[in-house]
Amino acid sequence: MRTGSEPATARSALRARLWLCVWGLIWTAFGTAVFALVGRPGWAVACGVLLLIVTVDLAMIVRHIRQGPHYQPGRDVPPYQPVDDDGRRAPRLPRRGPSYPRPPRHRHP
DSSP states (O other): OOSSHHHHHHOHHHHHHHHHHHHHHHHHHHHHHHHHHHHHHHHHHHHHHHHHHHHHHHHHHHHHHHHHHTOOOOOSSSSOOBBBBTTTTTOOOOSSSOOOOOOOOOOOO
């Protein structure tokens, strides 16, 4: 059901990003090695920089996946209700599907 709050409650496809990063990691490592062996240092450095960027992105994705359902909720967790500017939650819309328990609120220390 579309509620109009999709940009505020969107979820990231972290597992898809994980596999795309692994694919990029393989290709940049391969490119760095091949260009270094062929004698193209400029291209090897470019692939090495991309390898570093992909490695950092992969580490961030794994970190977010390991943080649990707050960052990667499962299919049984409904979307979060958007918060108004004054801190109150928006009124709930009637549901037409099965009812789910509310996800735990994340509180920062």
